[in-house]
Amino acid sequence: MITEQQISDFQRDGAVLVKGVFKDWVEVMAKGVARNMAEPGPYASENAVSEGRFFDDYCNWTRIPEFERIVRESPAGALAAAAMQSKKAQFFHDHVLVKESGTPKATPWHQDGPYYFVEGSQTVSMWMPLDVVTTASLRLIAGSHKWEKPVRPVSWADNSDFYEGDTTDWIEVPDPDGDTDGFDVLEWAMEPGDAVLFDYRTVHGARGNPKGGRRRALSMRWVGDDARYVQRPSRTSPPFPGHDMQAGQILREDWFPVIVGG
Ligand SMILES: O=C(O)CCC(=O)C(=O)O
Numbered sequence: 001m002i003t004e005q006q007i008s009d010f011q012r013d014g015a016v017l018v019k020g021v022f023k024d025w026v027e028v029m030a031k032g033v034a035r036n037m038a039e040p041g042p043y044a045s046e047n048a049v050s051e052g053r054f055f056d057d058y059c060n061w062t063r064i065p066e067f068e069r070i071v072r073e074s075p076a077g078a079l080a081a082a083a084m085q086s087k088k089a090q091f092f093h094d095h096v097l098v099k100e101s102g103t104p105k106a107t108p109w110h111q112d113g114p115y116y117f118v119e120g121s122q123t124v125s126m127w128m129p130l131d132v133v134t135t136a137s138l139r140l141i142a143g144s145h146k147w148e149k150p151v152r153p154v155s156w157a158d159n160s161d162f163y164e165g166d167t168t169d170w171i172e173v174p175d176p177d178g179d180t181d182g183f184d185v186l187e188w189a190m191e192p193g194d195a196v197l198f199d200y201r202t203v204h205g206a207r208g209n210p211k212g213g214r215r216r217a218l219s220m221r222w223v224g225d226d227a228r229y230v231q232r233p234s235r236t237s238p239p240f241p242g243h244d245m246q247a248g249q250i251l252r253e254d255w256f257p258v259i260v261g262g
Pocket of ligand 1: 095112125127204205206217
């Protein structure tokens with residue numbers, strides 16, 4: 001499923017491509033994404049500014065049976081545990097991101113970690129496209145999961161600070177395309193069934209889709225043994241209202257199921 005070399009690449013770079021690992025699950029994922037788009041949840045948003053359509057939605061796996069099957073029955077849990085080098089793979093949340101053809105908007109550079117109420121070094125996101133990806137690809141800054149400080153979380157709509165009253169010592173959002181700092185940007189052509197595994201602290205974004213075909217992706221986020229709830233300055237994304245967890249606790253297993261090592 002994943003080689004020792006791929007695990008060490010993931011640990012070193014914060015991201016790795018695993019070819020074909022979900023090839024038997026592409027149909028199930030596609031049905032789930034179609035169901036999600038037909039019946040969006042409360043967090044669904046439209047992110048395209050003027051042209052095209054960039055739909056995203058998250059935290060729907062408990063009401064979308066195809067997503068629940070992927071969480072519980074696919075190789076994802078075992079793959080997550082292996083990549084994170086963790087005994088446990090605990091599911092955090094699903095995220096659907098669809099860029100229709102004719103959508104020039106790029107997904108802004110960001111880390112997922114600062115938006116979450118989780119801290120820990122064992123995390124993995126699996127980004128799984130359902131269409132051939134040649135241009136609207138995911139891009140990741142190699143090694144950024146080990147940066148000393150996290151990157152400022154901002155609102156994707158207007159670039160304003162994400163947290164109210166925030167005094168955290170963030171570093172500013174990098175601009176690998178404009179910068180001459182020599183960031184090592186990882187980016188792969190992909191097919192349905194492939195997955196990019198990345199640490200949720202790895203800075204990433206995605207290209208726009210001005211001319212390519214439709215680009216659907218399902219992204220699934222997992223945490224491992226050392227993940228703990230952390231208090232943020234205000235509402236996180238996703239917010240999980242009523243979670244009732246306290247700083248330092250493991251994520252509650254009735255909401256975030258332990259799929260491997262429970
Ligand atoms: O698919 C995209 O446009 C961006 C994906 C992303 O940011 C993620 O999966 O965390």
